[in-house]
Amino acid sequence: MKILVMAPHPFYQERGTPIAVDLLLKALSERGDEVDLLTFHEGSDRSYPGLRIERIKPWFPVGAIKPGFSFKKLLCDVHMMARFTYFMLTRKYDVVHAVEESSFMALILCPLRRVPFIVDIDSSMTTQLVDKFCWLRRVEKPLAFFESLPIRFAAVVVPVCDALANDVRKYRTKNMVVLKDISLVQPHDDAERGQSLRKELEIDSDKIMLMYIGNLESYQGIDLLLKSFQLTLETTAGCVLVIIGGSDADIEKYKGIVSASEAGDNVLIVGRRPVKNIGQYMSQADILVSPRIHGVNTPMKIYSYLDSGTVVLATRLPTHTQVMSSETGMLSEPLEREFSNGMSALISDAPLRAKLAENAKVFIEKEHSYVAFKSRVDEIYTLVEPRL
Numbered sequence: 001m002k003i004l005v006m007a008p009h010p011f012y013q014e015r016g017t018p019i020a021v022d023l024l025l026k027a028l029s030e031r032g033d034e035v036d037l038l039t040f041h042e043g044s045d046r047s048y049p050g051l052r053i054e055r056i057k058p059w060f061p062v063g064a065i066k067p068g069f070s071f072k073k074l075l076c077d078v079h080m081m082a083r084f085t086y087f088m089l090t091r092k093y094d095v096v097h098a099v100e101e102s103s104f105m106a107l108i109l110c111p112l113r114r115v116p117f118i119v120d121i122d123s124s125m126t127t128q129l130v131d132k133f134c135w136l137r138r139v140e141k142p143l144a145f146f147e148s149l150p151i152r153f154a155a156v157v158v159p160v161c162d163a164l165a166n167d168v169r170k171y172r173t174k175n176m177v178v179l180k181d182i183s184l185v186q187p188h189d190d191a192e193r194g195q196s197l198r199k200e201l202e203i204d205s206d207k208i209m210l211m212y213i214g215n216l217e218s219y220q221g222i223d224l225l226l227k228s229f230q231l232t233l234e235t236t237a238g239c240v241l242v243i244i245g246g247s248d249a250d251i252e253k254y255k256g257i258v259s260a261s262e263a264g265d266n267v268l269i270v271g272r273r274p275v276k277n278i279g280q281y282m283s284q285a286d287i288l289v290s291p292r293i294h295g296v297n298t299p300m301k302i303y304s305y306l307d308s309g310t311v312v313l314a315t316r317l318p319t320h321t322q323v324m325s326s327e328t329g330m331l332s333e334p335l336e337r338e339f340s341n342g343m344s345a346l347i348s349d350a351p352l353r354a355k356l357a358e359n360a361k362v363f364i365e366k367e368h369s370y371v372a373f374k375s376r377v378d379e380i381y382t383l384v385e386p387r388l
Contacts, residue, residue, distance in 0.1 A: 010042035183307035216246035221291035
């Protein structure tokens with residue numbers, strides 16, 4: 001098949017949605033499909049058989065595009081729509097696979113060219129906007145209706161998690177495939193469980209290491225994490241919190257907050273690290289934390305967390321509970337004292353940490369492997385083929 005994949009974000013970058021798109025491209029390449037990827041100008045190239053990357057060319061400098069809604073992203077979307085229009089007029093595609101807000105572009109042009117389109121839903125745009133701009137709550141219902149339009153007319157809808165699938169069912173029940181993320185921990189990581197990160201950061205082997213990996217956007221709950229950890233230090237000595245990831249601006253912001261707090265000596269913010277190393281980093285931790293406070297989609301890192309062999313502490317919200325349970329991790333309310341209690345419970349109970357980590361690894365190996373991911377991609381495109 002000749003496929004146009006539309007990814008309205010920097011690609012490739014080592015964060016959630018670009019990684020998911022990269023997995024999709026790999027699966028389509030292995031199927032033998034010919035794929036054009038239309039994406040933003042920022043990011044590094046990836047190489048797969050049959051893949052051609054096409055980037056927008058903004059008329060003026062636009063850089064450092066962050067996740068979520070922004071004026072920069074909106075400007076890039078305008079350029080993307082123009083490029084997409086040109087492709088639809090000059091090229092023949094069997095199907096358009098539209099990620100995030102590019103589904104609206106597909107809704108406008110694909111019916112005119114009689115090309116089926118797939119809507120790939122990685123998050124709720126309405127939820128993101130309302131969380132970012134509280135005044136939009138008064139128009140939340142119209143926004144949700146507008147967001148539903150591509151869903152109603154797509155050939156196939158592909159939500160990334162069960163919570164988003166439930167939202168989709170409000171508008172349609174047929175031709176929907178939940179394409180869940182997978183663990184990025186490589187098989188060889190367990191054989192490389194050295195203490196390189198502890199040595200680099202000069203963390204003694206007898207100290208309990210808590211670790212957060214991911215961006216430092218407000219919805220991730222970093223403020224909740226830092227306040228909860230400070231409460232934990234009041235009753236529990238000999239532990240340290242390591243934070244990996246984030247933009248330069250967010251890193252500097254939280255370094256300032258940490259240095260002014262009583263927990264300063266026990267919190268290490270180390271910045272971005274290669275995704276290929278996350279398995280080794282996670283294996284050196286005693287507890288992995290996900291304090292996310294907003295959103296319904298499951299963070300991609302959760303699948304790697306659960307596959308790491310290290311116990312996971314997460315907030316008891318749908319973003320986590322649709323994947324995790326009390327059998328595979330520790331779930332705590334998204335409140336400072338409760339999240340701190342979760343930390344303390346795991347710090348003091350090594351057998352519990354080991355049991356939960358083992359259960360989680362078995363679960364991920366069964367339900368969230370690349371083989372399962374590729375099988376669902378095949379299912380998606382089987383639903384499109386009869387329309388060609």
